[in-house]
Amino acid sequence: MRLLWLLATLVALTSAGVLPDSAKERFDNFQVYKLTIKNKIQLAVIEKIGELTNKYNIWKEYDERSQQVDIMVSPTEVQHFKELLRFNNITSELMIENVQELIDQEQVTATADSSTFGWTKYYELEEIEAWLDEVLAKYPSVTEEFIVGQSYEGRTIRGITISHKTGNPGIFIESNIHAREWITSASATWFINQLLTSEETEVRNLADNYDWHIIPVFNVDGFEYSHKKNRMWRKTRQPHATNECIGADANRNFDSHWLENSGASSNPCSETFAGDTPGSEPEAKALVEYLTKIKDNFKIYISFHSYGQYLLSPYGHTKEEFPENYDDILTIGKAFADAIEALPYGTVYQYGSTADVLYVATGTSVDWVFNELDKEIGYTIEYRDKGRYGFLLPPVQIIPNCEELMAGMVALVAKTKELGYL
Structure with a gap:
């Protein structure tokens, strides 16, 4: 009987993703x-x-x-x-x-780049960090590394600042807070590369006249796990004290209307588990401390996600209330969406508040920055597609998605400046 119990426990733990040496899930x-x-x-x-x-x-x-x-x-x-x-x-x-x-x-195909870092395949954490090291070494006069903090498993959460001159207004980008959303870190690294190498006038304007603070992979533990063990992993990797299910949704763990209005779950097995308390996840706690420290260095906050083709703004906790500057937020959102739709791909993005356009989501990073750091412009970008591939967007779509991002960001920043926020 005890043997049967042990076997049953082993199966349960393996299914829950608890055992570190379990085979890669299929x-x-x-x-x-x-x-x-x-x-x-x-x-x-x-x-x-x-x-x-x-x-x-x-x-x-x-x-x-x-x-x-x-x-x-x-x-x-x-x-x-x-x-x-x-x-x-x-x-x-x-x-x-x-x-x-x-x-x-x-996975890697014959056409995918192998010897050099490119954007025809999805890269693992180690490869992204090695590329980041190369970028920092190659452009020492305009780039600088910043450290957000440590993950539960002891990995360093790294970011890069790109600044061509003092006095520029800042824009902060956080990417891959949800592990399985691989298109987000692919887009973040491509965007960094464009800011450093592109000779297009509009891109040079973004690079030269704004300071960029970009975290390519925020949920480092979950991202590593999604590559090594479970492609569909979303959450962090911190075990729960009273439940076999692991991790929390880091984007429901910030202290902004935390766990209100059914905008997250209190069940540790849920994909939207908010954690036991706000900031219970060391990653979210570290980001709060870091952003608080540099809050005067940026005006816009952007969070990269997938999928669904949305540009989402505060508030996430209710669709009954809207920010005082919501009309401006919508005007900026329309500029972003129109610029993307005007490209040959014709991709359509919806825009508006998270709760109104999509669903109630509480304790998110963008809402926390908006509410607690008093920032006036903040968005969540949900990339391609509408569900045909979902989180498994084919590598051939990485570049088109990135081109849409750049067109959208050029328009977003221009309209934000036009309205007086920069």
Whole structure:
């Protein structure tokens, strides 16, 4: 009996991602569905099964405007899941038939760069940090490293400052707070490279006239884990004192309306677990301390995420209230979206407050900066796509996504300056 108990515990711990030496998790025949949710009962059912993280995984939380949720389903649960949908009259659309196939396609191909750092594949943490070292060594007069702090597992959270002259207004970018959103660090590194190497007039204007503070990979533990063990890992890697599930959603762990209005979860197994207290995650705590220290050095705060094609602004905790300068925030958002849509790709971004355009999300980094550091301009960018690939955006789309980012940022900064915030 004791042997059976030990075996059962071992299986549970392995499934929860607790064992550090467990094999790399595979997602053969896992499927992703887009669900249309019509009422609170349907939503409660999906949110409940979404917490069974060994069987289901919420990819995109409930969007009240579109009434949709994206959810990944284990092959062992597909039949039961379909019966659950029928019983609750929930309509669905199959978006991804086999998640592992898309994961395999993300890996290095014959066309991917191998000897030099480029943007035709996704890089691991060690490779990104080695590239960052090269950049710092190559451009010592205009770049400087900054250290945010240490992760739970003891990794250093690193950033780079790009400054061509004193007195420039600052812009802070935090990327890859959610581990599985690989397009964010790919975009951040590409953006850094453009600021240092591009000769295009608009890009040179951004580089020369603004100070840039950029963290390419913020959730270093989770990002490493997403490469080495579980491609779909989202959270941090700090164990929970009373639960076998690991990590918290670092972007729900900031002390700004923390855990209010169902904008995060108190369940340690949830993908949106807010932590036991605000700042319980050492990564979030370190960022708060660092940003507080340099708060006079930046005017705009941007957080890189995926997916869904949104430019989201405060507030996340309520759609009943809006910032005093919300009209300006929307004007800037429209400039960003229009610039991206004008490119040959024709990609459409929605813009507006997080709670109004997408869903209630509390304890986020952007809202904390906006509310606690009294910044007037802050956005979350949710990159490509709308769910065809989700977090598994093919490497061939890295450059197009980055080109959209640059067009959007040029317009965003120009409009922000025009409105007097810079």
